[in-house]
Amino acid sequence: MMQKYVETKEEYKDCILFYRLGDFYEMFFEDAKICSQELELTLTGKSCGLEERAPMCGVPFHAVDGYLNKLVSKGYKVAICEQVEDPKLAKGLVKRAVTRVVTPGTNLDTKALDESRNNYLMCVVYTTNAYGVSYVDVTTGDYYLAEFESENQLLDEIGKVVPSEIICNDPFLVSGIDFADLQARLGMVVSAIDAWYFDEDKCYDTLKHHFKVGSLNGLGLDGYSIGIIAAGAALEYLEETQKISLDHITKITPYVSDRYMLLDRATRRNLELCETMREKAKRGSLFWVLDKTKTAMGARMLRNAIEQPLLSKEEIDQRLDTIEALNQNAINREEIREYLGPIYDLERLISKISYRSANPRDLIAFRQSLSMLPPIKQVLNSFEEGTLLKQYGQEMDALEDLFALIDASIMEEPPLTVREGGMIKDGYNEEVDHLRRAKTDGKQWLADLLEKEKERTDIKNLKIKYNKVFGYYLEVTNSYKDLVPDDWTRKQTLANAERYTTPRLKELEDSIMGAEDRLCNLEYSIFCDVREKIYAQIGKVQTTAKIIAAVDMFASLALVAEQNNYVRPQITTDGKIDIREGRHPVVEKMIRNDMFVSNDTYLDDKKHKIAIITGPNMAGKSTYMRQTALLVLMAQIGSFVPAQSAQIGIVDRIFTRVGASDDLASGQSTFMIEMTEVANILRNATKNSLIILDEIGRGTSTFDGLSIAWAVVEYIANTKLLGAKTLFATHYHELTELEGKLESVDNYCIAVKEQGEDIVFLRKIIKGGADKSYGIQVAKLAGVPENVLKRAREIVQQLSDHDIASKAKDIEVEYEIPDYDYGIEQQSKRRVRKKTASEIESEKLGQLSLFDTSNTNIKMDDIILELHDINLSDTTPIEALNILYKMQEKLKERM
Numbered sequence: 001m002m003q004k005y006v007e008t009k010e011e012y013k014d015c016i017l018f019y020r021l022g023d024f025y026e027m028f029f030e031d032a033k034i035c036s037q038e039l040e041l042t043l044t045g046k047s048c049g050l051e052e053r054a055p056m057c058g059v060p061f062h063a064v065d066g067y068l069n070k071l072v073s074k075g076y077k078v079a080i081c082e083q084v085e086d087p088k089l090a091k092g093l094v095k096r097a098v099t100r101v102v103t104p105g106t107n108l109d110t111k112a113l114d115e116s117r118n119n120y121l122m123c124v125v126y127t128t129n130a131y132g133v134s135y136v137d138v139t140t141g142d143y144y145l146a147e148f149e150s151e152n153q154l155l156d157e158i159g160k161v162v163p164s165e166i167i168c169n170d171p172f173l174v175s176g177i178d179f180a181d182l183q184a185r186l187g188m189v190v191s192a193i194d195a196w197y198f199d200e201d202k203c204y205d206t207l208k209h210h211f212k213v214g215s216l217n218g219l220g221l222d223g224y225s226i227g228i229i230a231a232g233a234a235l236e237y238l239e240e241t242q243k244i245s246l247d248h249i250t251k252i253t254p255y256v257s258d259r260y261m262l263l264d265r266a267t268r269r270n271l272e273l274c275e276t277m278r279e280k281a282k283r284g285s286l287f288w289v290l291d292k293t294k295t296a297m298g299a300r301m302l303r304n305a306i307e308q309p310l311l312s313k314e315e316i317d318q319r320l321d322t323i324e325a326l327n328q329n330a331i332n333r334e335e336i337r338e339y340l341g342p343i344y345d346l347e348r349l350i351s352k353i354s355y356r357s358a359n360p361r362d363l364i365a366f367r368q369s370l371s372m373l374p375p376i377k378q379v380l381n382s383f384e385e386g387t388l389l390k391q392y393g394q395e396m397d398a399l400e401d402l403f404a405l406i407d408a409s410i411m412e413e414p415p416l417t418v419r420e421g422g423m424i425k426d427g428y429n430e431e432v433d434h435l436r437r438a439k440t441d442g443k444q445w446l447a448d449l450l451e452k453e454k455e456r457t458d459i460k461n462l463k464i465k466y467n468k469v470f471g472y473y474l475e476v477t478n479s480y481k482d483l484v485p486d487d488w489t490r491k492q493t494l495a496n497a498e499r500y501t502t503p504r505l506k507e508l509e510d511s512i513m514g515a516e517d518r519l520c521n522l523e524y525s526i527f528c529d530v531r532e533k534i535y536a537q538i539g540k541v542q543t544t545a546k547i548i549a550a551v552d553m554f555a556s557l558a559l560v561a562e563q564n565n566y567v568r569p570q571i572t573t574d575g576k577i578d579i580r581e582g583r584h585p586v587v588e589k590m591i592r593n594d595m596f597v598s599n600d601t602y603l604d605d606k607k608h609k610i611a612i613i614t615g616p617n618m619a620g621k622s623t624y625m626r627q628t629a630l631l632v633l634m635a636q637i638g639s640f641v642p643a644q645s646a647q648i649g650i651v652d653r654i655f656t657r658v659g660a661s662d663d664l665a666s667g668q669s670t671f672m673i674e675m676t677e678v679a680n681i682l683r684n685a686t687k688n689s690l691i692i693l694d695e696i697g698r699g700t701s702t703f704d705g706l707s708i709a710w711a712v713v714e715y716i717a718n719t720k721l722l723g724a725k726t727l728f729a730t731h732y733h734e735l736t737e738l739e740g741k742l743e744s745v746d747n748y749c750i751a752v753k754e755q756g757e758d759i760v761f762l763r764k765i766i767k768g769g770a771d772k773s774y775g776i777q778v779a780k781l782a783g784v785p786e787n788v789l790k791r792a793r794e795i796v797q798q799l800s801d802h803d804i805a806s807k808a809k810d811i812e813v814e815y816e817i818p819d820y821d822y823g824i825e826q827q828s829k830r831r832v833r834k835k836t837a838s839e840i841e842s843e844k845l846g847q848l849s850l851f852d853t854s855n856t857n858i859k860m861d862d863i864i865l866e867l868h869d870i871n872l873s874d875t876t877p878i879e880a881l882n883i884l885y886k887m888q889e890k891l892k893e894r895m
């Protein structure tokens with residue numbers, strides 16, 4: 001047995017092997033150690049012919065689901081090895097085989113999954129210069145494919161889809177994506193699968209075979225090639241590892257990127273669309289505010305809509321019309337929502353039916369859901385001709401025949417198991433009724449026999465009992481033992497009773513038990529037949545489920561709009577964003593008593609492209625900018641928006657660069673991440689994009705930061721270069737000078753009121769630049785000790801006496817200094833460059849006079865060698881000062 005085990009384990013090296021032994025799944029060796037730790041199981045041992053006993057632990061077969069889910073949710077893959085023949089009939093060792101491999105992306109146990117999100121398995125295939133991607137949710141049958149040219153686009157897609165598991169071919173792993181990092185950061189399992197899965201011909205054949213078509217032409221996949229490979233490989237992998245029917249995957253949808261607004265992964269995270277940045281929680285996200293859906297299907301559709309704002313005015317307007325129609329008829333809306341309440345997850349139920357694991361209770365849940373369809377259809381039909389809702393009403397199949405079928409066949413409260421009978425309703429099948437009667441009549445037969453034997457033997461407390469081992473028997477307590485007649489046969493002796501059978505009792509037992517067995521088998525086959533009949537209509541059920549999801553999503557958006565006083569945005573294509581009295585949808589819910597202060601936004605693609613926003617810390621700059629991005633995004637998903645009025649010119653992309661991101665695990669410095677994101681924005685934004693930049697340049701020295709920020713604004717403002725609409729928050733007040741210099745830049749600030757030494761935040765955005773930073777006042781609010789504040793005030797005073805910033809502007813001094821970035825050979829070569837910010841700052845502080853090496857004949861090499869790793873621009877002024885000071889000391893020594 002252990003030898004067989006080792007052979008099987010060899011085949012499933014990357015999985016934990018659950019090896020079925022009787023009523024347990026056992027794990028051995030390393031697997032046992034992992035499981036004992038992760039599942040808190042006792043580690044025992046088993047002799048296995050080796051010197052040491054094999055570490056072993058096990059879980060009971062009937063409770064396996066919980067343990068499986070625990071392992072899978074921790075990112076393990078589990079191979080289930082079952083006994084595939086009846087142990088009683090086995091000659092020698094019982095045959096065993098792996099029947100399923102459970103992984104995070106293929107978990108079918110819906111109890112373990114978040115119902116408001118899809119559980120995707122993503123397959124990525126990398127060829128010379130493109131990525132083919134496909135993602136499948138086995139629990140719903142959703143199946144997509146896409147193609148991307150760059151790694152960046154692929155990572156954005158991963159950020160959108162958030163699959164639970166990625167499978168890929170080898171080149172993908174070596175193409176530059178660090179999959180261990182991906183695994184750690186995104187918490188998803190990434191693994192390479194065999195190359196044969198990606199064989200092009202085989203992938204085409206897999207798809208043709210699955211969709212039962214002679215060619216792929218009819219599937220709408222024209223123009224896709226590598227995407228098809230990913231799709232074929234994904235399907236093949238599922239077939240191989242799951243060994244379940246995949247018939248519920250009835251269509252494949254190509255992802256059409258020009259239908260949706262492009263949101264990169266940093267923006268998704270920064271805008272907290274479906275989860276918050278830090279806690280990764282739903283509460284505090286846009287989804288949290290907008291989700292009042294009643295069904296799991298509706299929640300998933302809403303989440304997908306939030307992740308994919310639209311670009312077409314027609315499509316957006318159609319959604320807005322739908323919400324308006326629902327709110328003009330709030331009674332209908334609430335009626336629909338009431339009917340939606342009892343609807344279970346039809347998509348996941350029909351998938352369960354498709355892979356034949358649905359039990360009778362699932363069918364009852366299905367029936368209960370179906371019972372709500374006719375009234376919903378009726379309400380939908382009452383909407384005006386031409387509306388989407390009316391269209392849904394007309395298209396929706398209320399599936400009354402399936403309801404009638406389950407209603408007539410399956411009992412109201414059936415057992416969970418399918419093999420023990422008690423599922424099929426009386427009157428549905430004649431033979432079932434007949435066998436049931438035999439069962440009840442059998443009881444009477446037994447009662448009659450008992451009476452007769454009591455009379456004959458005079459054993460007063462004679463009983464007929466039943467157990468699984470002995471079947472029916474007569475039980476006599478010891479006090480009556482002497483009265484037992486000769487024709488009874490003893491079956492068992494207990495401490496104070498004896499058990500007997502008689503020929504007649506045996507006869508009755510046979511017919512009763514026979515009826516029981518036949519009934520169970522018959523009920524099971526009828527149940528399977530009902531399940532098949534439902535399965536036969538899977539296409540209709542899936543279409544109806546999508547309509548229900550959409551209706552639920554719209555009803556939710558409508559209700560949220562009404563409850564929170566949102567307005568319908570006016571969607572245009574003129575590039576103008578004109579929001580009056582806009583509010584942040586999440587922050588306004590988080591703060592108490594309607595304290596949120598609304599603000600206007602005006603941007604266009606001509607004279608008001610860029611708004612530079614200054615104002616003290618805590619004033620509300622970030623909130624304001626995110627609010628603008630969120631309102632545009634909400635409008636483009638077709639939702640009403642929190643404002644008094646909003647005119648939204650469709651944007652093709654939203655980019656954000658906000659605060660420190662949580663990419664620290666990737667091993668990059670904060671400043672490096674900041675600059676990477678800025679670079680990404682400048683490379684990918686178009687003149688129709690909306691860009692949110694929050695304090696860029698903050699991560700480096702003041703002057704470098706200011707210069708970068710300045711140059712970025714210039715670049716964006718220049719129509720020939722970029723010309724995108726931009727909100728730019730900054731603490732560099734110097735940037736406000738750009739208003740005069742660049743035509744399309746406006747200054748705004750968030751107002752505060754001074755009250756003695758303190759400030760009061762007014763949260764109102766007004767024209768003009770802020771005059772002060774109020775950093776110390778905010779530090780006071782945060783509880784920084786008074787003596788620190790006092791000292792800070794003194795330093796501010798000193799610094800402003802020097803007025804570094806204004807003098808810095810005039811400095812154009814150029815002097816010779818080696819460039820540290822050059823190779824050793826070139827280091828003595830003198831280059832001309834301007835002073836760095838740190839040097840100027842140091843100079844102005846009067847603590848160091850800058851040295852000039854031009855009149856000395858010192859070779860710089862030695863000093864440079866020591867300073868080689870130090871980049872001045874990455875240091876604080878004080879550090880820069882120290883470095884320069886050390887250099888000066890060394891120079892003095894040499895001189």
Ligand SMILES: Nc1ncnc2c1ncn2[C@@H]1O[C@H](COP(=O)(O)OP(=O)(O)OP(=O)(O)O)[C@@H](O)[C@H]1O
Nearest residue numbers: 595596597598616617618619620621622623624763
């Ligand atoms: N319009 C508003 N109405 C009411 N409260 C607001 C408003 N805007 C912001 N706030 C509150 O002020 C807090 C600080 O806002 P925010 O983080 O946007 O400030 P900030 O100016 O970006 O600060 P910093 O420059 O320090 O990053 C928010 O958490 C929010 O609770």
